[in-house]
Amino acid sequence: MDFGPHLFLALLEGSITAAVLALTAVGLSLVFGIMRVVNVAHGEFFMLGAVFAWWITSMLGAHPVLGFVLALLFAPLLVGLIAATTDYLILRRINYNPERTIVATIGVLYIIQQLTLMTFGPEARPVTAPFNKRIALPWFENGADGFTLIWPWGLGTTTYKLAVIVAAVVILLMLWLVLTRTKWGLIMRATQLNSDMATAHGIPVDKVYAMVFGLGAALAALGAVLVVPIQQAHYLMGADPLLLSFIVVIIGGLGSLLGTVVAAVFIGLSDGIISVFFSPTLAKILATLLVAFVLIFKPNGLFGKSAE
Amino acid sequence: MLELKQVGAAYDQVQVLFDVSMNVKPGEIHCLLGRNGAGKTTTLKTIMGLVTANKGTLSFNNVSLNGLSAHQIPKQKIAYVPQGRGLFTELSVAQNIEVGLMVRGKGTSTKDKVLELFPRLKERLKQRAETLSGGEQQMLAMARALCIEPDLILLDEPTEGLQPSMIQLIRDVTIKMRDEGAAILLVEQRIDAVLSIADRVSFIERGVIAETVTASSVQNNPAMLTRYLGV
Numbered sequence: 001m002d003f004g005p006h007l008f009l010a011l012l013e014g015s016i017t018a019a020v021l022a023l024t025a026v027g028l029s030l031v032f033g034i035m036r037v038v039n040v041a042h043g044e045f046f047m048l049g050a051v052f053a054w055w056i057t058s059m060l061g062a063h064p065v066l067g068f069v070l071a072l073l074f075a076p077l078l079v080g081l082i083a084a085t086t087d088y089l090i091l092r093r094i095n096y097n098p099e100r101t102i103v104a105t106i107g108v109l110y111i112i113q114q115l116t117l118m119t120f121g122p123e124a125r126p127v128t129a130p131f132n133k134r135i136a137l138p139w140f141e142n143g144a145d146g147f148t149l150i151w152p153w154g155l156g157t158t159t160y161k162l163a164v165i166v167a168a169v170v171i172l173l174m175l176w177l178v179l180t181r182t183k184w185g186l187i188m189r190a191t192q193l194n195s196d197m198a199t200a201h202g203i204p205v206d207k208v209y210a211m212v213f214g215l216g217a218a219l220a221a222l223g224a225v226l227v228v229p230i231q232q233a234h235y236l237m238g239a240d241p242l243l244l245s246f247i248v249v250i251i252g253g254l255g256s257l258l259g260t261v262v263a264a265v266f267i268g269l270s271d272g273i274i275s276v277f278f279s280p281t282l283a284k285i286l287a288t289l290l291v292a293f294v295l296i297f298k299p300n301g302l303f304g305k306s307a308e
Numbered sequence: 309m310l311e312l313k314q315v316g317a318a319y320d321q322v323q324v325l326f327d328v329s330m331n332v333k334p335g336e337i338h339c340l341l342g343r344n345g346a347g348k349t350t351t352l353k354t355i356m357g358l359v360t361a362n363k364g365t366l367s368f369n370n371v372s373l374n375g376l377s378a379h380q381i382p383k384q385k386i387a388y389v390p391q392g393r394g395l396f397t398e399l400s401v402a403q404n405i406e407v408g409l410m411v412r413g414k415g416t417s418t419k420d421k422v423l424e425l426f427p428r429l430k431e432r433l434k435q436r437a438e439t440l441s442g443g444e445q446q447m448l449a450m451a452r453a454l455c456i457e458p459d460l461i462l463l464d465e466p467t468e469g470l471q472p473s474m475i476q477l478i479r480d481v482t483i484k485m486r487d488e489g490a491a492i493l494l495v496e497q498r499i500d501a502v503l504s505i506a507d508r509v510s511f512i513e514r515g516v517i518a519e520t521v522t523a524s525s526v527q528n529n530p531a532m533l534t535r536y537l538g539v
Contacts, residue, residue: 193398
């Protein structure tokens, strides 16, 4: 395949990574932005989303579309409830102390991982995509007759992969609308800006924190449910999303949702391109190096604000 | 009526309040005076539940505040304007006011009434709170508190860093609230301004209420100010 179509294919694969990463990282950013909690267990909530999606679809044995729709609804809900319970049982009791929450969420990471291994086993579990029609994509060639449309062999994708990108965009837009246009969004933003004054205005900050922790985890789970028909569910699959989410959140600016989405698109696309042309490991190395540079030259990230 | 009996409070292991006993009656401006670090702000935060009282009792209109969660206290019609204003800086003026209205589910009529007191805010409803001048920010902090339609208002240094015209406005609104029957607990550094509007004064020393007297008796006995405030 020529360079042009090859690059286009890489960008397409990168867009899927970017879409799922944006959902996962926005969850992490939301939790940090509002609660100031660095959730090291975030990748495990992603993994749980994928494993629950497999569990729901295989338990029901229903039509792939019905099974997948139910997984899309219930897996994030279950993960959100588990996260909210984690907040209630652990984070609230250590008073959201920044150092203690890091250690506590590392503990949660191992508990979730090992419980998943014990319950669902070590095998990678496939989930059937609800639809997966292969579509060929066109390319342009500048020949003697000017620009002509060609159909290079191997340049194609599936309807499901395109749907993942569209779904992520729709979910992120809905989240933005909730945060900026609804009473719930106002409550969350007020809590983020000044939790003491939010309390002094009748906002039950503890409940808001539990809800935000649940929402952050549910977003990661939603990303996982969307991607699991492409990459299978496995109890160790949380590490990469966690690392990439941290990279994205640091580059975008801790707590900045816009920055997180922009950085997710950048990292996702570059990951796609570097993985296709070189290797996935090199993509991770370069992304981590980029984080180092951002931390040196712009410690608050591209869209972050300096701490008050 | 707000009633505090032998209230104590601490930040972690550091005890700041030891014995705060005082009351604030409806239709009264009660001023809390003391040196820096005496426990004035901590007293207000303890009433709001933001610092937990580790001894003593707090009640308002015969409802015990000790057993309430901090977020339930404003629902008892208690409003708090903290030192430094405590605005939601990245939210607009309208959104800050909306947060105030949410406390007791108040609507447009309350909002209109509050904005009548501070017409300048009406022109800046869409502006972010952080872009307002210091005086306008104080107006917004007061307006947000008044959206609760409070029976008790806790004001922590409301005129700090403001120009004279703004100080006059804040003072006028405070008196108006008092005249409408609200109880006001005021912490203020500008003693002369305070004494001219206060009904009673409590002096706090190292976390203990040393004395509560009428404002006029303080004006007649300046030695009291020297004793408790060193002025």
